[in-house]
Amino acid sequence: MSLFLNISRFNKQLIAVALDFVFLPLTFCMAIWLRYDGLNNFLLHQYTILIVAAPFISIPLFIRLGLYRAVIRFIDHKIVYVVVLGVTLSVVTLGALGTFTQTNGYSRAVFGIYWVSAILYVAASRFIARGFLLHVSGATGSVRVAIYGAGQAGSQLASALRASQEYIPVVFIDDKAELRRATIAGIKVYGPDDIAMAIARYDVKEVLLAMPSQTKAQQRHILDRLEPLKVKIKVTPPIKSLINGELRVQDIREIEIEDLLGRDQVDADPKLIAACIVNKSVMVTGAGGSIGSELCRQIVRQRPNRLILLEMSEFGLYAIEQELAELKQSLGVKIELIPFLGSVGQTEKCTRIMRTYSVETVYHAAAYKHVPLVEHNPIEGIRNNVFGTLSLAKAAMAAGVKTFVLISTDKAVRPTNVMGSTKRLAELILQAFSRLQGKSSTRTRFCMVRFGNVLGSSGSVVPLFRKQIMAGGPITLTHPEITRYFMTIPEAAQLVLQAGAMGEGGDVFVLDMGDPVKIVDLAKRMVHLSGLEVLSDATPDGTIEINHVGLRPGEKLYEELLIGENVEGTEHPLIMRAQEVEIPWVVLQDLLAKLDVACEQFEYEEVRALLLRAVAEYEPQCGIADFIWCEDEKNDRAA
Incomplete structure (x- = not known):
């Protein structure tokens, strides 16, 4: 049967023309037979001209109206209008022809019966052919899917799927009681209680969620219901993403972690997000990184006068500059983009940049953040995260920058690793500078924004898990009890921009990250929603194994966002202000000077x-893990 699908489109059009050439005259004969309760030679002779003329008049009209250009498997109810128009024009033309060729006249009832019969024949033949071709395509490898949501998006999706050879929709699932047992677009609708039965009955391989207006919490509830069924789940984008109003097969995507978290993004406060950006000169450090680049995208949308990009990576800087140039053009805004290759540790260079371009707001996202790498390279981590922040803060004060926002991390809270301790020390530096400046009108307002893991950032666990699942496993997990907070990059960046507008000086802002997620549960859900099962003692038939490889150097089991309990709300529901222990600049300056010397001399124990x-809360989870130090220690023991 697959041979029918392989026939060229032109040959299919010829077949359709040939069938119409045969059946349109037969349809006219049937109209005569119905009108006169029979058919004889006299009637055939009387109507011969019209019987013969029917296909010669109708087919050119059908060609002109595009009836034969329509791909049969893709047609929908709209084709009926074309059929009605084409048949109507052909009947009118036949009537006019009859007027000139028959003096005695023809029965008007024949034309009326033929009009109805021809419409039924032409429309029905196309839909019967479509059903046959869909059946054939479904029998030759298309994935049988259930569509969750029988509303407008669901019916659009079903039409789009029928036009492809990749999927074939066989059943609808919908929560609305009034739709159950109904048939929409030829597909039966079942309720959520009948999901397991429908999946087994129709041999469903995947479930597509076509409920784009659902909140993330509602979507998560549906995913919880589908997870035990072990079928692959895919989703359609949010309703606001469907600009053209048409759902396409290309819009279907894999389950993302934000779908699993069930967290709805809070709308931004326009006044807060614009306060430090609109018509101002803004600088972003680490502009090519995952957080820095998203900050740049959102800043451009707020229309600053100038955006300065500082980045150490040549490729990272090139990539974000090109992207922002395209974004600027698409938005139709005039913003001066100035890319600088360099390090935040270059105090004089950063001072000159800020002074020359009258920078008013700095978002400091440049940092080394990968916990094991910084643990193995502590000197570089301290140089970049601590002394880089110190250098940039001095440059900002010297250049008269009004607002300085540090991107911090939950790993700065009771840190167990070098990376977390360096970020906490960077926070202490900015707090000390803030107190040192006092209430001067020309002071730089320093604030810090602390949040957890961002989804899709470099080193994120979710893309790794998906890659491992697609490869058939195993999934590598450091520890069965490890938990993390998660937030999307756009949401984190948006909250950073808003928090920066609220700081009074020395503020530590903490973003509400929702509930912590147990990583092993996340991994299992990703496996189940991919239509697979985890291999374990309870499920020996599972195909994906989860291997626990142990905590990496400096890695914590549980992340926190607050050091103490002294926290207060702000005007934004997802941003809190923490009051935490500070160190006076006089004391901190002496510690930093000694730390600088120890780093210069690679005195790891002193560092x-x-x-x-x-950092009083720093409790190292492991010994010194610097590669050079460890190798020297090993050689000393061997000697």
């Missing part, structure tokens, strides 16, 4: 000791 003194 560790000074970090412990500066």
Whole structure:
């Protein structure tokens, strides 16, 4: 049967023309027979001209109206209008022809019967052919899917799927009681209680969620219901993403972690997000990174006068500059984009940049953030995260920058690793500078924004899990009890921009990250929603194994966002202000000077000791893990 699908489109059009050439005259004969309760030679002779003329008049009209250009498998109810128009024009033309060729006249009832019969024949033949071709395509490898949601989006999706050879929709699932047992677009609708039965009965391989107006919480509830069925789940984009009003097969995507978290994004406060950006000169450090680049995208949308990009990576800087140039053009805004290759540790260069371009707001996102890498390279981590922040803060004060926002991390709270301790020390530096400046009108307002893991950032666990699942496993997990907070990059960046507008000086802002997620549960859900099962003692038939490889150097089991309990709300529901212990600049300056010397001389033990003194909450999870130090220790023991 697959041979029918392989026939060229032109040959299919010829077949349709040939069938119409045969059946349109037969349809006219049937109209005569119905009118006169029979058919004889006299009637055939009387109507011969019209019987013969029917296809010669109708087919050119059908061609002109595009009836034969329509791909049969893609047609929908709209084709009926074309059929009615084409048949009507052909009947009118036949009537006019009859007027000139028959003096005695023809029965008007024949034309009326033929009009109805021809419409039924032409329309029905196309839909019968479509059903046959869809059946054939479904029998030759298309994935049988259930569509969750029988509303407008669901019916659009069903039509789009029928036009492809990739999927064939066989059943609808919908929560609305009035739709159950109904038939929409030839597909039966079942309720959520009948999902398991419908999936087994129709041999469903995938479930497509076509409920784009649902909130994330509602979508998560549906995913919870579908997870035990072990079928692959895919979703359609949010309703606001469907600009053209038409759902396409290309819009279907894999389940993302934000779907699993069930967290709805809070709308931004326009006044807060614009306060430090609109018509101002803004600078972003680490502009090519995952957080820095998203900050740049959102800043451009707020229309600053100038956006300065500082980045160490040549490729990262090139990529974000090109992207922002395209975004600027699409938005139709005039913003001066100035890319600088360089490090935040170059105090004089950063000062000159800020002064020359009258920078008013700085978003400091440049940092080394990968916990194991910084643990193995602590000197570089301290140089970039601590002394880089110190250098940039001095440059900002010297250049008269009004607002300075540090992107911090939940790993700065009671840190167990070098990366977290360096970020906490960077926070302490900015708090000390804020107190040192006092209430001067020319002071730089420093604030810090602390949040957890962002989805899709470099090193994120979710793309790794998906890659491992697609490869058939195993999934590598550090520890069965490890938990993390998650937030999308756009939401985190948006909240950073808003928090920066609220700071009074020395503020530590903490973003509401929702509930912490147990990573092993996340991994299992991703496996189940991919239509697979985890291999375990309880499920020996599973195909995806989860291997626990142990915590990496400096890695924590549980992340926190607050050091103490002293926290207060702000004007934004997802942003809190924390009041935490500070170190006066006089004390901190001496510690930093000693730390600088220890880093210069690669005195690892002294570096560790000074970090412990500066960050009182620092409790190293492991010993010194620097590669050089470890190798020297091994050689000393061998000697």
